[in-house]
Amino acid sequence: MKSKISQMVIDADVARSAGITEYPLSKNSREILLAILNDSNINIVFCQELLNEWKKHKSIVSTRWLTSMYARKRCKTIKIEDKFVTILNKITYLKSAEMKAIQKDAHLIETALKSDKFIISNDNISRNICCKIVDSYKEIENLCWALPSCDSKLLIKFIQDGDCLPESFKIRQ
Secondary structure (H helix, E strand, O other), rough: OOOOOOOEOOOOOHHOOOOOOOHHHHHHHHHHHHHHHHHHHHHHHHHHEHHHHHHHOOHHHHHHHHHHHHOOOOEEOOOOOOOOHHHHOOOOOOHHHHHHHHHHHHHHHHHHHHOEEEEEEEOOHHHHHHHHHHOOOOOOOOOOEEOHHHHHHHHHHHHHOOOOOOOHEEOOO
16 A cells, blocks of 8 residues: 655755765765655645754755755645643653753654654654653654665655555654
8 A cells, every 4th residue: 555645844954964975874865855856746844943944954955955846836834833842841751861852853743743744854862752752642653754864765765656654664663
């Protein structure tokens, strides 16, 4: 059964790392962006905070990519609430460093929850924290989080073919 993912949230760390070099993270991030642009009908969803981060951390490759995505009308900016942060503040078992890390990416998660629940980010720390808190916040149990640093070939295949969602992307496995 093919996946019905038509919207993704892409962290600014992917924009920053997508470059012209053959360094693995640079190459992986660039190839993922190009697969979304050229080989899919996937739209990108931003909240204002994420869009500001993209503008601050952009590379030449990600700037050109984002311009092309806007030209094709495949970018959407949505308004988010701080619902996830409110829930996080009630979770008492996270360490201080974990709480700080997940709060930094709360806008990514909130944006993903208002779209097709799919994040592309190199932040494995926040992904692991989501896995840890999924029982406390059921809304994130269907969240998917792909890491260009680890999952690039699988992610590109998923983007191009729309195959079944790989289990490794799911927060709840």
